[in-house]
Amino acid sequence: MVPLSKWYSKRMGYRQLGLKYEDLLPEENEVTQLALKRMPPKESYDRVFRLRRAFQVSRCLERRRSC
Numbered sequence: 001m002v003p004l005s006k007w008y009s010k011r012m013g014y015r016q017l018g019l020k021y022e023d024l025l026p027e028e029n030e031v032t033q034l035a036l037k038r039m040p041p042k043e044s045y046d047r048v049f050r051l052r053r054a055f056q057v058s059r060c061l062e063r064r065r066s067c
Contacts, residue, residue, distance in 0.1 A: 017054035035038055 014024060025032050036044070 014054075016056050018050050019054050020050070023050055023054075 014021070021034065025038065039047070
């Protein structure tokens, strides 16, 4: 099953943008909000950095496709 899981994670695309699965959880959920409050500051900063970088990369890729 490992090759199938590797194929699936590559196919999803979020890892290519540098994101972790946990970064994709909806923040509106109560449980997620509590988990985010409990995160150490360094981990919280890293998460925000990954989200911003992924947004910038996806925007850059969109622009290249339209050219």
